Amino acid sequence: MTDGRIAHVTKCEASVGNSFAYVADHRNVPSWMWGVTQFDPIGELDQGVGATFDVAVNLGPKTIYLRSLITDWVEDEQISMKSIQGVEGTMTWRFDAIDDETTAISVDVDYVLPPGIAGKMLKAIIDPAVAVAIRHVEKHLVAEITGVEPELVPRSGDGGHKPARSVRHRPRRARSRR
Numbered sequence: 001m002t003d004g005r006i007a008h009v010t011k012c013e014a015s016v017g018n019s020f021a022y023v024a025d026h027r028n029v030p031s032w033m034w035g036v037t038q039f040d041p042i043g044e045l046d047q048g049v050g051a052t053f054d055v056a057v058n059l060g061p062k063t064i065y066l067r068s069l070i071t072d073w074v075e076d077e078q079i080s081m082k083s084i085q086g087v088e089g090t091m092t093w094r095f096d097a098i099d100d101e102t103t104a105i106s107v108d109v110d111y112v113l114p115p116g117i118a119g120k121m122l123k124a125i126i127d128p129a130v131a132v133a134i135r136h137v138e139k140h141l142v143a144e145i146t147g148v149e150p151e152l153v154p155r156s157g158d159g160g161h162k163p164a165r166s167v168r169h170r171p172r173r174a175r176s177r178r
């Protein structure tokens with residue numbers, strides 16, 4: 001089997017309660033989670049353990065459809081979910097107070113792709129999207145909660161996260177024809 005892991009932490013200038021409430025509201029997910037075009041509750045629950053969602057994730061040349069189940073919910077602390085249909089995986093969001101008005105929001109995503117050529121093909125689509133997805137989620141989630149651009153927070157034990165280097169593209173010089 002082919003698998004992958006994404007772990008990321010960002011600093012948000014908002015209280016744990018406000019940060020958690022925004023992420024916990026399923027209606028907000030498509031506006032900040034990269035590629036998600038659908039995040040619809042199935043059944044009566046739309047929050048808490050047991051809530052189930054139909055999810056569509058557009059990865060460019062392919063849209064992946066999932067059904068996800070919330071497996072852990074601790075108000076203002078943590079939300080965990082797992083895929084029960086589609087690509088196998090788990091996602092956990094944690095909210096840790098840095099101070100009364102600042103929260104470290106972390107996300108851990110683990111996924112398992114099918115074995116063989118199908119898994120390799122999906123991995124070729126998913127892996128390049130990961131870096132784009134992290135930057136998008138960080139920028140849009142923090143901006144929507146606070147209106148402020150994000151600041152990366154080092155995570156202990158995994159080497160931390162550094163801001164992406166800004167790459168300046170220089171215009172190409174016209175080549176002289178000889």
